[in-house]
Amino acid sequence: MTMPTFQIPFEQRLGTDMTTKNLLKHPEVKDIVTKAVAGVDGNAYIIGDSGWADNTQSDVLYAPKDESLGHAPIIVKVQHSVNFACIGCFLYQCNKWHPNQAP
Numbered sequence: 211m212t213m214p215t216f217q218i219p220f221e222q223r224l225g226t227d228m229t230t231k232n233l234l235k236h237p238e239v240k241d242i243v244t245k246a247v248a249g250v251d252g253n254a255y256i257i258g259d260s261g262w263a264d265n266t267q268s269d270v271l272y273a274p275k276d277e278s279l280g281h282a283p284i285i286v287k288v289q290h291s292v293n294f295a296c297i298g299c300f301l302y303q304c305n306k307w308h309p310n311q312a313p
Contacts, residue, residue, distance in 0.1 A: 230288045231260075234270040244272060247284050254281055268303050 233239055241252030258273030269288050274281035287300050 231269055234286055234288075240272060243286065244284060248281060250281055254279070255284065258283070260285075262303065266299070266303060 234243070235257050237252060240255060240257070244250050244252045244255050252272075254275055255272040256275055258271035260268040260271040262268075268285045270286040272284040272286070274283060285300070285304055287296075287303075289296050
């Protein structure tokens with residue numbers, strides 16, 4: 211007798227980009243991140259487009275709903291290991307949001 215099996219598609223397995231991005235887009239997780247980083251409720255932010263014109267991509271962009279309130283955008287990048295190349299890429303992406311300000 212064989213047991214029925216279930217296989218999770220690769221892109222939805224833990225540790226893959228889709229799982230991380232979907233988790234970070236959940237309202238409760240967004241609320242935790244925005245409170246920890248900016249001291250603001252998650253309702254003050256929307257999930258923005260994390261793809262850039264040069265085909266690079268952040269994991270998630272939390273964009274302020276109302277920029278007149280002075281809330282900064284939050285770019286979330288999840289990395290297994292951090293090195294200078296990762297930091298350089300992250301600073302490059304942050305600079306694209308505010309091109310007139312040095313990272």
